Amino acid sequence: MTCDPQGEGGAHDEPGARDPQAYAGDGARPGAHGPERTAAAFHAVYGYAPGGVWAAPGRVNLIGEHTDYNDGFVLPLALPHTALLAASRRADGVLRVHSGDVPGGVVELRADALTPAADGGWAGYPAGVVWALREAGLAVGGADLHFDSTVPTGAGLSSSAALEVATATALNDLYALGLEPQRIARIGQRAENAFVGVPCGIMDQTASACCTEGHALHLDTRDLRQRQVPFALAAEGLRLLVVDTRVKHELGDGAYAKRRAGCEQGARTLGVRALRDVPYEGLGAALDRIEDGTVRGLVRHIVTENRRVEEVIGLLDAGETPAIGPVLTAGHISLRDDFTVSCAELDLVVESANAAGALGARMTGGGFGGSAIVLVEEADAEAVTKAVTHAFGAAGYAAPRVSPAVPSAGARRLA
Numbered sequence: 499m500t501c502d503p504q505g506e507g508g509a510h511d512e513p514g515a516r517d518p519q520a521y522a523g524d525g526a527r528p529g530a531h532g533p534e535r536t537a538a539a540f541h542a543v544y545g546y547a548p549g550g551v552w553a554a555p556g557r558v559n560l561i562g563e564h565t566d567y568n569d570g571f572v573l574p575l576a577l578p579h580t581a582l583l584a585a586s587r588r589a590d591g592v593l594r595v596h597s598g599d600v601p602g603g604v605v606e607l608r609a610d611a612l613t614p615a616a617d618g619g620w621a622g623y624p625a626g627v628v629w630a631l632r633e634a635g636l637a638v639g640g641a642d643l644h645f646d647s648t649v650p651t652g653a654g655l656s657s658s659a660a661l662e663v664a665t666a667t668a669l670n671d672l673y674a675l676g677l678e679p680q681r682i683a684r685i686g687q688r689a690e691n692a693f694v695g696v697p698c699g700i701m702d703q704t705a706s707a708c709c710t711e712g713h714a715l716h717l718d719t720r721d722l723r724q725r726q727v728p729f730a731l732a733a734e735g736l737r738l739l740v741v742d743t744r745v746k747h748e749l750g751d752g753a754y755a756k757r758r759a760g761c762e763q764g765a766r767t768l769g770v771r772a773l774r775d776v777p778y779e780g781l782g783a784a785l786d787r788i789e790d791g792t793v794r795g796l797v798r799h800i801v802t803e804n805r806r807v808e809e810v811i812g813l814l815d816a817g818e819t820p821a822i823g824p825v826l827t828a829g830h831i832s833l834r835d836d837f838t839v840s841c842a843e844l845d846l847v848v849e850s851a852n853a854a855g856a857l858g859a860r861m862t863g864g865g866f867g868g869s870a871i872v873l874v875e876e877a878d879a880e881a882v883t884k885a886v887t888h889a890f891g892a893a894g895y896a897a898p899r900v901s902p903a904v905p906s907a908g909a910r911r912l913a
């Protein structure tokens with residue numbers, strides 16, 4: 499997933515969302531985004547130096563969309579955009595959280611009195627992690643936390659997973675819990691599912707916790723096996739652009755839940771545990787057994803999408819990176835026509851980018867807004883960016899935000 503609960507509505511230019519490229523020049527908070535600035539901000543908020551600074555990235559999914567709740571495959575990569583967290587352990591059980599990215603001051607809680615029902619707003623993400631760690635029987639007490647993130651919120655780039663994974667990684671070190679990155683990811687997912695109340699899959703947190711530089715992460719969401727797949731963009735003269743459409747369309751009655759229920763219905767009709775178990779070779783016969791046209795489309799997307807993940811991995815392993823372009827575009831068409839989760843802005847990114855010479859493009863994330871990715875030859879990056887921006891202007895849309903997606907490292911301690 500695709501942790502993109504529907505129903506946020508409108509543009510997502512809330513505090514915390516910002517142009518990652520313009521971020522270093524952010525006049526409101528001097529100094530480049532980095533551990534020194536985050537540590538200094540912690541000092542200003544809490545009056546003492548932090549015990550350390552940690553980083554956890556946002557992510558984009560290269561291919562494998564809506565497959566994660568069908569036990570399927572995903573292939574995300576970590577972004578250079580990161581949530582930085584300056585943190586210290588506290589002996590008195592008090593949990594204080596503060597973000598430089600949202601208005602409002604320090605939120606003060608007690609680590610031993612956290613309840614999922616208490617809607618603490620954004621603080622629910624870090625508080626949920628403390629809750630999930632304690633629920634898992636781990637000895638975690640109080641802490642002071644200060645966040646400073648360049649992951650735009652609500653753009654489908656997983657700013658929420660970045661917060662969760664940064665929190666779990668910091669507490670893992672501060673409380674010497676000895677958790678592996680995969681376990682940290684599961685703690686983050688549990689926080690988001692059970693404490694914040696967002697029914698996301700495991701992809702976002704796994705990407706943030708486990709990705710490595712220069713790679714995409716092949717994750718089998720059934721058994722959580724993973725493999726780092728080399729994704730050599732720069733070496734091959736290529737760029738992957740993230741185009742944030744800056745819209746998030748309201749879809750009132752839970753489009754995500756409907757798709758999910760439709761997938762489950764398809765699996766039931768076909769007598770399989772999950773749609774992942776429908777072989778690509780048997781797709782035609784499987785579709786013949788489904789009467790409901792909508793469910794047929796959902797099934798066709800999931801089965802062909804899992805196949806596309808395998809195709810992309812095969813091409814990357816063979817060093818044929820440019821050839822993944824058409825597979826990305828095929829994935830978009832499937833999301834648009836079969837899974838019906840695209841929107842006019844996302845379609846326009848794909849169409850205008852491809853018309854301007856991109857190798858391929860697709861929406862990424864849950865859909866109905868958020869971001870698209872575009873694979874281009876480095877030499878064409880500027881022209882394609884201009885073409886997409888121009889197309890948005892001509893359509894009367896606000897200018898999209900375009901930034902390069904360099905496959906980056908997962909969560910780590912910085913200081």
Ligand code: ADP
Nearest residue numbers: 597599600620647651652653654655656657658
């Ligand atoms: P996405 O994960 O796709 O960016 P979500 O809706 O899942 O979108 O998560 C966004 C929410 O996460 C924000 O509304 C906010 O509550 C929280 N959040 C993300 N980044 C920050 C931040 N830097 N400071 C405070 N809250 C944040």
Ligand code: MG
Nearest residue numbers: 501656658659
């Ligand atoms: Mg999220």
